[in-house]
Amino acid sequence: MTTSSVPTDSPLGLIAGGGRLPLLVATGARAIGRPVVAIGLRDQFDPDLRALCNHFHTAGIVQIGRWIKLLRREGVREAIMVGHVSKARMHDPLRVFRQLPDLRAALLWYRRLRHDRRNHALLAAVADELASSGVTLIDSTSFIPDHMATAGVMGRVQPSREAQGDLDLGWPLLSRVVELDIGQSIAVRDRDVIAVEAVEGTDALIERAGALCRAKGWTLLKTAKSTHDMRADVPTVGVLTIERLAAAGGRCLALGAGRVIMVDRPAVIAAADRLGVAIVGVPADAGSAVHGAPRLDSTS
Numbered sequence: 001m002t003t004s005s006v007p008t009d010s011p012l013g014l015i016a017g018g019g020r021l022p023l024l025v026a027t028g029a030r031a032i033g034r035p036v037v038a039i040g041l042r043d044q045f046d047p048d049l050r051a052l053c054n055h056f057h058t059a060g061i062v063q064i065g066r067w068i069k070l071l072r073r074e075g076v077r078e079a080i081m082v083g084h085v086s087k088a089r090m091h092d093p094l095r096v097f098r099q100l101p102d103l104r105a106a107l108l109w110y111r112r113l114r115h116d117r118r119n120h121a122l123l124a125a126v127a128d129e130l131a132s133s134g135v136t137l138i139d140s141t142s143f144i145p146d147h148m149a150t151a152g153v154m155g156r157v158q159p160s161r162e163a164q165g166d167l168d169l170g171w172p173l174l175s176r177v178v179e180l181d182i183g184q185s186i187a188v189r190d191r192d193v194i195a196v197e198a199v200e201g202t203d204a205l206i207e208r209a210g211a212l213c214r215a216k217g218w219t220l221l222k223t224a225k226s227t228h229d230m231r232a233d234v235p236t237v238g239v240l241t242i243e244r245l246a247a248a249g250g251r252c253l254a255l256g257a258g259r260v261i262m263v264d265r266p267a268v269i270a271a272a273d274r275l276g277v278a279i280v281g282v283p284a285d286a287g288s289a290v291h292g293a294p295r296l297d298s299t300s
Helices: 021-031 047-052 064-073 095-099 103-113 119-131 161-179 202-212 239-247 265-275
Strands: 012-016 036-041 055-059 078-082 152-154 185-189 192-196 218-222 250-256 278-282
Touching: 012 021, 021 036, 021 047, 021 078, 036 047, 036 064, 055 064, 064 119, 161 185, 161 192, 161 218, 161 250, 161 278, 185 202, 192 202, 202 218, 202 239, 202 250, 239 250, 239 265, 265 278
Parallel strands: 012 036, 012 078, 036 055, 218 250, 250 278
Antiparallel strands: 152 278, 185 192, 185 218
C-alpha cells in the first residue's frame, strides 16, 4: 500500500476515466479506511463507481481547474488518476470545442503542452498543477497490489515451446519499443513480429494481428518502460483482453511483472485457463534477456 505521510483516514481523490480500474482502486482504498472522493471524467467513467465513493463529482477531461476546486473543497491532499480515456477523443480535431477546457487547463496547454503532448509530458504537467494547489498525485497502483502481474506462469496453462521462442525473441524488441514511447505491446509468431502497437491501443492491435496472422498460436507481449511513471497510463489487461486474444488466435500473453495491471486478476486468470491462453509474467530484472522466463513456477 501507500507509504505516504498523509493520515490513513485522509480522503483519497480519485480522478476516474473509463473501465473497471477506478472501481478496484476505490474498493482497495476503502478497504483500508480511506474515504474516496471521486471526480468522474464526463462520458468516460463507469456509472457503478458512484456507489463505491463517499463523495462523487463529474468534470470534463480538460477541466483541471474544476478538478482542483472540487478536491480542495473536500479536503483531499492525495489523489490517484486512473481509467481509460479514449485516445481517439484526445486526437479529435474538434476536441477544444467538445471538451470545453477551463482557463487553468488552457493556460497549462499554452505554457507547457502546446509543443509536447506525449503522455509523460502531460502527466508531469498535470501533476505539477495539482501539487501547486496542495494535491499530490500518487502511484496509481498503491491500492491494488493484488491485481498486478507477477513473475512466472499465472494460471494452469503452460506456454508452448513455440511461445517460449516468441517470448525470447520478442521481449528485447518490446523493451526497445516501450523505451521509445511507440507503444506498450507487440505480437509475435514463429519468431516474427506481426504487429506493433501505436496510438490505436491493445484491443485494436489484437484484432489487426489476428487478421494478419490466420494461423493460431501467436504471442502478445505487453509491458511499460523501466522508467514509466506509475502515477498514470499504467498498462492494463482484463477479461476482454483474454477473450479477444483467444478469438484472434493468440495463445500466450507475456506481461511485465509489477508493470502491468490485471483488472480483476482472478477473473483474468480464470478466463485464460478456460480459453487455453498461457499468461507469463516476465520479471522486471530480466532486462533485455528473458531466456527461460516462461519456465518459472506457477504463481496463480
